[in-house]
Amino acid sequence: WGRRQAINSAATLEHCLQWMERLGWLENFDRVARGEAAPSRPGWQFSDSEVYKLLEAMAWDLARTPDAGLEATFDALVDRIGAAQDDDGYLNTAFGHPGRPPRWSDLAMGHELYNAGHLIQAGVARFRTGHDDRLVEIARRAADQICEEFGEGGLDAVCGHPEIEVALVESGRALGERRYLEQARLFIDRRGRGTLPVRPLLSAEYFQDDVPVREAAVLRGHAVRALYLTAGALDVAVETDDDELFDAVTRQWEHTVARRTYLTGGMGSRHQDEGFGDDWELPADRAYCETCAGVGSIMLAWRLYLATGEVRYADLIERTLFNVVATSPSADGTTFFYANPLQQREPGAPAGDGVNRRAEGGIRAPWFDVSCCPTNVARTLASLGSYVASVDTEGLALLQYAAGEVRAGGFVLRIDTAYPAEGIVRVHVVEAPDGVRRLRLRIPSWAPDASLRVGDGDPMPVEPGWADVTRRFAAGDRVVLELPTSPRFTWPDPRIDGVRDTVAVERGPLVLCLESTDLPDGISLDDVRAVTSSAPVAHGDGARLTATVDARETVDGAFPYGSRRPSATRTAPLDLALVPYHRWAERGPATMRVFLPVGE
Amino acid sequence: WGRRQAINSAATLEHCLQWMERLGWLENFDRVARGEAAPSRPGWQFSDSEVYKLLEAMAWDLARTPDAGLEATFDALVDRIGAAQDDDGYLNTAFGHPGRPPRWSDLAMGHELYNAGHLIQAGVARFRTGHDDRLVEIARRAADQICEEFGEGGLDAVCGHPEIEVALVESGRALGERRYLEQARLFIDRRGRGTLPVRPLLSAEYFQDDVPVREAAVLRGHAVRALYLTAGALDVAVETDDDELFDAVTRQWEHTVARRTYLTGGMGSRHQDEGFGDDWELPADRAYCETCAGVGSIMLAWRLYLATGEVRYADLIERTLFNVVATSPSADGTTFFYANPLQQREPGAPAGDGVNRRAEGGIRAPWFDVSCCPTNVARTLASLGSYVASVDTEGLALLQYAAGEVRAGGFVLRIDTAYPAEGIVRVHVVEAPDGVRRLRLRIPSWAPDASLRVGDGDPMPVEPGWADVTRRFAAGDRVVLELPTSPRFTWPDPRIDGVRDTVAVERGPLVLCLESTDLPDGISLDDVRAVTSSAPVAHGDGARLTATVDARETVDGAFPYGSRRPSATRTAPLDLALVPYHRWAERGPATMRVFLPVGE
Incomplete structure (x- = not known):
């Protein structure tokens, strides 16, 4: 995950920014700021939200790894957005300005509150990462304006695309504004009463x-x-x-x-x-x-x-x-x-x-x-980073495993792991809070044979759920979790018609898949059948699986339904490589399957 | 089919007409005739085509069973439509008139040529049923105008929704207008070159x-x-x-x-x-x-x-x-x-x-x-009626079986059958042409054990395909075809993932289905498994099938994928009724399946 975060920071943020500039989604804000009419504004009615989601990503990323260049980009972007905010706090480039439809004129599909929600979320991210600056102020004014407009006695309406609800609660919590929460409650309670006009071919x-x-x-x-x-x-x-x-x-x-x-x-x-x-x-x-x-x-x-x-x-x-x-x-x-x-x-x-x-x-x-x-x-x-651990009055819970440092609840923990490629997670206590505390580790439901070793003790089996270590912790303490990551078969419920009589292979938290790239020449993925009598074995960060291939009686029938039950001659077993699903299609165009029909 | 045609005639035509009036689709024509602006015209851009398809249905139906009331309704409808035709032959209520977009301004989604195609088809139906009257003239003028507009050197374009092509060829054949055919050829040749603008989320x-x-x-x-x-x-x-x-x-x-x-x-x-x-x-x-x-x-x-x-x-x-x-x-x-x-x-x-x-x-x-x-x-x-038989230089081919009279190629045949409820088709020759002729009967691909009896001869086995009787026919001759209509299992190709390891039941030309209406209380259709060791048996016009029901280990899991291969305890065999698929949902809301998972 650290590598992915670095790529996100180094490549994705800039990539998104460039596309938004190229497509005119940023220029939309400038045009509003200049008061120009925009009858043929580029972008969907929700393109503003993309800019806000990018701002949110930048805000989190700046807290993760401060960077002066990104900070400057961020500030400049905030300025461009702020310049498009109306005096009363309303901020939207698709509605409410010259050449555009009036405010709140298409609540079902216009995404105005949805856009505002993402603006407010960006403000929350900025605030939660230790800043109470311009973006926070812009978001606060937008939220205030919505409360004015949609509060008790105001417009009795909801937005076609929810998002404002989470945004208002989060900003209410962060900024201590109870009325934001109250507004979110109104939006939740108003929903489900059929007030949004339904477009052709859609439904409420x-x-x-x-x-x-x-x-x-x-x-x-x-x-x-x-x-x-x-x-x-x-x-x-x-x-x-x-x-x-x-x-x-x-x-x-x-x-x-x-x-x-x-x-x-x-x-x-x-x-x-x-x-x-x-x-x-x-x-x-x-x-x-x-x-x-x-x-x-x-x-x-x-x-x-x-x-x-x-x-x-x-x-x-x-x-x-x-x-x-x-x-x-x-x-x-x-x-x-x-x-x-x-x-x-x-x-x-x-x-x-x-x-x-x-x-x-x-x-x-x-x-x-x-x-x-x-x-x-x-x-x-x-x-x-926010999803890795949580704290409560008892102590700290480790939820997701990745190499790095966790600082929370008085703990500083160094996590040393190659998870999910390997299943060993070493937790080193660098600093510990006073008193007896509970350190709990999540044992995933897919890991029935996990074990936990505390200090120099013996590994003890732990069941899926929580593995708790409750004690007085001190710097230098060590807890080692071992999760079995042998590839395993996973079977779908027979009521899922689309994957009847198939099997998938998982390894640790990863779903694996078979890509045509890994098939011998001349074999169609349609004809591969998994042999489940022998378990799949680890191979790289994927697995190898035994399979057979259906040999068809004829090249093709004229109609794919017939009076004889299909039976195919099958080839001798083959050994096929499966790769993590999240990496599929990285090696060029391919056909792919997660669920493989069972051959015996 | 005769009963269905009668219901179509007695109920469906009037039903469609009333809905079109109620929704203002007919009034659209009146408004154009009056020259009124229609900025908020009701109906989609293709609602005109519905009126034309109804006219076509009426034209065929009038030929089937003449009816003075329907004739009057038809004539009145033709008059309303004709009144909306422009002087140059253009006829469309969604484009080209006050308050509407100009002609041919949205070829991709506007359906103008599509609408015209159905108008022309209605004209063809009228002409082919022996009339060369107002509707034919309206259609001819519309087709002429399209040839003017889209001919060689004209607009080099196609319509987003094909239909004009068949219409032009058919009317070219019927009316002997070679240039209609030529225009159709142009439309076919122009297609597939990416000239239609693609809407978001669609493709060429x-x-x-x-x-x-x-x-x-x-x-x-x-x-x-x-x-x-x-x-x-x-x-x-x-x-x-x-x-x-x-x-x-x-x-x-x-x-x-x-x-x-x-x-x-x-x-x-x-x-x-x-x-x-x-x-x-x-x-x-x-x-x-x-x-x-x-x-x-x-x-x-x-x-x-x-x-x-x-x-x-x-x-x-x-x-x-x-x-x-x-x-x-x-x-x-x-x-x-x-x-x-x-x-x-x-x-x-x-x-x-x-x-x-x-x-x-x-x-x-x-x-x-x-x-x-x-x-x-x-x-x-x-x-x-047009699909029942065909003639060629050798004689007559019977393609579809239904009770009634066939007049073609010098033959008058009376067909006596309860097909598809029963498989016996009796063909009585009422009149016969001179000379040696071939009477051929279609043996459907699902009927490998069919037999044919000519006159008082013995039944002879006939293979799927054509069963030919070539002789000098005379009034009073009789041919009896017997098609086996025992219910049968039909198996899908294993490459169709959605129905893997399922089976369907067919009977004669009918696909059957299982509706929840026919299940004992407390049994979910999701859990029914077909037993294929015993064949389904005839029951009414459907079948009875042996099945078992999966009894689940637990009411429900938390996640529908697990490490154990699903195996269910099954109930003792049940006998379930299947009905023709075309009759499903006639007995109130129900769940339904054509393909049943195989239980053994």
Whole structure:
């Protein structure tokens, strides 16, 4: 993760900035500042939010590794944005200015509150990293204006794309503004009453305006919207001690994870509305699994973890970080996946330097028409440090494993690990707080044979869940966790039609996949069958698997349904290499499968 | 089919007319006739085409069963439409008039030529049923104007939605206008050169503007567009003796039927763009299988049959008629399916009397926002008689079996059958032409044990393909075909991931399905497993099947992927009733499956 953060810092931030300049998304702010009419403004109505997400990423990154050049870039960007803010705090380049539609004239699809939410989040990031400067002030004024406009007695409305809710609670917490929280509560309570006009071919489910949050049973509709909204609802529930709302969110998360989530942690199986499908509707090939939905799922699981301390939420965060968030950017941090399917049937065509539609074709692209994912990855990677550990009154919990230093709750810990390539995590206590403290380590649910060694003691078996070490800690103490990372078979529930009678291979927190790149010549990925009588074995950071290949009776039939049960002659076993899914498509166009049909 | 035609005539035509009046689609014509500005014209840009498709249906229906009331309704409708035609022949209510965008200003999405195509087809239907009256004249003027505008040296462009191509060839044939054919050829040749501007999130494939028709390997993009275009291309190939184009169409059809077609004959597996998916991308649950794509597939297969006389095309027409076209309308002909999935996971909610978005939810709806399907079903049912038989120099071929009279090629045949409920088809010769003639009967590919009895002779086994009787026929001759209609198992190609290790049951030309309505209480359709060691048996017009039910170890897991291979305890065998797929959802909201997972 450290390497990814460095690439994010060195390449991705600048990459995003250049694209936004090139496409005129920054110039939009200048034009508003100059008071010029902009009837043909470039960018979607939510392009402002990309700029704010980039600012948020920069703010986190500056706290991670201060850099004078980035600081100057950041300040200049804040100035350009600030110059476009109206006197009353309203800030948006697509509405409310000459040549543009009036403010709040298209709440369903206009994304005005969504944009403001990301501006406010950027302000929170700046504030939380120790600054109370111009960006914070801009965000505060924007939030104030929204409270004026949409508060009790004001506009009784919600935004088609949730985001303002989490932003208001977070800024309310950070800045100590209770009325921001109150405004978020209003937005949550107003939702689900069918007030948003529905576009042709969409439905109220699309924006979660079909059922009030506290009555809903499961996440549905547009996945990113559903996840952002539910994260905001949990924030409100926690801050207002609203048990009913809290239980509603927990119930929805449980149902969604049990029946509407991919092995990768990806969410959303429909392209049509970028939405959740029905229960068990989880096709591998048309998995949408938008990168931003992965980010949204982490936002929700993180809030649920903080509210409950339950390990299952941190488990899902790990799964999603390694297999969705890490899958989107290329190794060099300048091309991205928007959708993250678990099967690629046709090798993609290189995306080139242009604006890609959505990078659905198995090739990462430098930028998208709707380009929400690159900046969402950037802000997540830049703030990854926050997800590593948590503290409570008892002590410190280590949630995610990566080499580096953890400073929290009076502890300074040095973590030494090659995780996930290896399963050994060495925790060195550099500084310890006074008194008896609990140091707890997360044992992932995939690791039933883990062991923990405290100091020079013997390794003791630990079960998935928490491994606690409660004692008076001192500098020089050492705890070593060993997680087994042999590749393993993982079987889907038979109710998931799209992957019936298939098996996947995982290794530690990584989902693996088979790419056509690793097949012998002349063999189609369609015909490969996994042999499950022998376990897969470790190979590099992936695995090797025994497989056979169906030899077909005829080259092809005229119609793919017949009166005879298909039976194929199979080749002698082959040994095939699987690679981590997050690295797929790095070696050129390929077909790919996470789930392999079982051959015996 | 006769009953369906009667319902179509008695209920569907009037139903469509009333909806069009109610929604203002007819008033659009009156407004243009009056010269009134219509800045907020109701209906999509293609609503005119619905009116024309209804006219076409009425024209065919009037020829089938003359009716003075319908004739008067038809004439009045033609008058309203004619009044909106411009002096130069241009006729469109969405473009080219006060308050509307100019003519041909949005060829990609404006559907102007598409609308004109359906107008011309309605004119052809009227002409072919023995009238050369006002509608024919209106259509002729519209076609002339298009030739003026888009001919050699004119606008070098194509329409985003094909349809004008088939319409021009058909009217060129009917009216003897060679230049209509020439214009169609120009449209076919111009396509596939990327001239249509691509909307966000779509691609040139969507309108088959990615590759010239003669170079394409398979049907792709929006299924209805692809099928209409290819039908037009075949027409052009036949009329101009263009073997290259002919071979290209045959190749695309073969590839599409072998790898991109559902068991029902349905085409199009993607909701996002109403399009074809990749090879083998045929999920049962998200099958789009638009009703109109079924109509388009019949149009294409019919043209291929007429050009080649090959039985395989007539086979696909039968499959598609019984399992797509017949599935869309309800028994009473006033509600319709737009999409025809092969699996319904959640029972739908009743659609009510409103405009449904797309009836994807397992309930037929009276009308849709984009309401192309009801009128397409209506014109197909009204003209069904044309698909029953064909003649050539050798004699007559019977292609589809239904009770009724066939008059063609000098023959008058009375067909006596309860097909498909029963497999016996009795052909009585009422009149016969002079000389030796060939009477051929299609033996469907699903009927390997068919037999044919000529006169008082013994039944002789006949193979799938053609069964020919060549002789001097005389009134009173009799031929009896017996097709076995025991229910049978049908197995999908293992490369279709969405239905791996499942089986379907067919009976004669009918695909059957299992509805939750026919399950014992407390059993979920998700858990039913087909037992294939004993064959299904006939039951009503469906079948009875032996099945077991998975009993789960736990009510539900937290995450639907685990380290143990799923194995379920199964119940004792149950006997379940399957019904014809085309009748599903007639008994209230239900879940449904065509393909059942195999239990042993």
